[in-house]
Amino acid sequence: MSEMLYCEGCGAILQTTDQTKAGFIPSSALETGNRICQRCFRIKHYNEVIPIQMDEDEFLEILHSIGQTDNFVVQIVDLFDIDGTLISGLPRFIGHNPFILVANKIDLFPKSVKYEKIKHWLRKYVNEHGLFPEEIFLISAEKNIGLKEVIHYLEKEKGNRDVFVVGATNVGKSSFINQVIQILKGKQSHIELTTSRYPGTTLNVVRIPFIDGKDIIDTPGIVNHKRFSEWVGPKTLKAILPNKTVKPKVYQLAGEQTLFWGGLARIDQVGKTRNNFVCYLANGISIHRTKRENADEIYQKHLGELLKPPTIEEAKQLPPFAKHDFRFTGRNKVDIVISGLGWVAVDGEPTNIEVYVPKGISVHLRDALI
Numbered sequence: 001m002s003e004m005l006y007c008e009g010c011g012a013i014l015q016t017t018d019q020t021k022a023g024f025i026p027s028s029a030l031e032t033g034n035r036i037c038q039r040c041f042r043i044k045h046y047n048e049v050i051p052i053q054m055d056e057d058e059f060l061e062i063l064h065s066i067g068q069t070d071n072f073v074v075q076i077v078d079l080f081d082i083d084g085t086l087i088s089g090l091p092r093f094i095g096h097n098p099f100i101l102v103a104n105k106i107d108l109f110p111k112s113v114k115y116e117k118i119k120h121w122l123r124k125y126v127n128e129h130g131l132f133p134e135e136i137f138l139i140s141a142e143k144n145i146g147l148k149e150v151i152h153y154l155e156k157e158k159g160n161r162d163v164f165v166v167g168a169t170n171v172g173k174s175s176f177i178n179q180v181i182q183i184l185k186g187k188q189s190h191i192e193l194t195t196s197r198y199p200g201t202t203l204n205v206v207r208i209p210f211i212d213g214k215d216i217i218d219t220p221g222i223v224n225h226k227r228f229s230e231w232v233g234p235k236t237l238k239a240i241l242p243n244k245t246v247k248p249k250v251y252q253l254a255g256e257q258t259l260f261w262g263g264l265a266r267i268d269q270v271g272k273t274r275n276n277f278v279c280y281l282a283n284g285i286s287i288h289r290t291k292r293e294n295a296d297e298i299y300q301k302h303l304g305e306l307l308k309p310p311t312i313e314e315a316k317q318l319p320p321f322a323k324h325d326f327r328f329t330g331r332n333k334v335d336i337v338i339s340g341l342g343w344v345a346v347d348g349e350p351t352n353i354e355v356y357v358p359k360g361i362s363v364h365l366r367d368a369l370i
């Protein structure tokens with residue numbers, strides 16, 4: 001190949017020599033004018049994935065280069081995993097460039113939630129993490145909610161700048177750009193970035209003509225190794241990522257009880273108190289309530305069967321449980337967040353709570369979101 005060609009789905013440099021490396025395309029396909037690598041083709045048509053390791057240094061270089069010129073930045077976070085997908089170090093990378101925060105996947109929240117309340121909560125939360133976006137938007141890239149507002153804002157405020165879309169892996173960056181281009185150009189656009197539930201789908205920057213001769217630019221995601229989605233096998237991944245509005249599951253616990261979220265997490269109420277535990281997680285994960293004193297035995301006997309996901313095979317790939325201790329003061333409602341899996345909103349009397357998740361996954365407390 002003389003000139004360099006890039007995959008229109010993931011941004012990798014197209015090559016015809018090594019099937020195991022990014023950007024491979026059979027030469028026959030390339031000759032007929034195709035500009036989609038084999039990996040993107042398979043993700044799109046068969047929902048199959050061929051894992052390719054993204055070089056993290058290469059990626060940080062991309063991010064740093066954003067800060068060296070005049071750009072407008074859109075940071076996307078996943079509303080279902082805010083803590084796991086917020087990049088609080090963003091200003092370090094983008095310098096003085098302005099940015100907005102676009103919180104995606106609002107379609108997963110119960111219909112009754114008040115957008116203004118969530119936005120208010122988010123603003124406070126990101127401010128506390130040292131981020132001061134120009135504006136915050138709640139959207140669903142998939143269900144086309146709130147996209148027009150973002151486009152209007154960009155049209156008005158971006159000035160003579162390219163727009164870089166950044167964020168953690170899997171927050172919906174590519175889905176967002178596909179939808180924006182669809183709204184702006186309709187069927188004229190033949191461009192479709194590859195999207196999938198597997199982290200690491202986009203491999204390089206992809207420039208797409210946007211407004212006023214400027215581009216909108218897709219980027220690979222930053223990997224956060226403390227999220228569930230970075231640890232589990234494909235079957236478990238499918239089960240834990242919600243694809244529909246999440247139905248909160250309410251448990252009234254009356255002392256020394258345990259909730260298992262499949263075999264992925266165990267939440268213990270320690271002490272003889274009365275509490276409400278409202279669980280927000282993918283509808284397909286079954287919750288199993290038991291007496292705390294029996295929890296160990298049930299876990300040993302039934303992991304991968306009664307307690308699933310994970311499947312028995314995929315359970316073997318997960319690290320053993322590690323314990324996280326929390327004190328619920330009873331003063332105001334809190335969420336205990338398990339990164340990439342969901343959260344439990346706790347209300348009621350003061351109590352201690354123990355959470356067990358595979359070692360390496362982040363668990364923490366926050367003010368209740370809903």
Ligand SMILES: Nc1nc2c(ncn2[C@@H]2O[C@H](COP(=O)(O)OP(=O)(O)O)[C@@H](O)[C@H]2O)c(=O)[nH]1
Nearest residue numbers: 105140141142170171172173174175195196197
């Ligand atoms: N429920 C829901 N899922 C979404 C939405 N946007 C994207 N996704 C899903 O999130 C996953 C990652 O999307 P992708 O665009 O590839 O994310 P990227 O890695 O940030 O580019 C895919 O499985 C998408 O179907 C949304 O608005 N709602």
Ligand SMILES: [Mg+2]
Nearest residue numbers: 173174201202
């Ligand atoms: Mg992507």
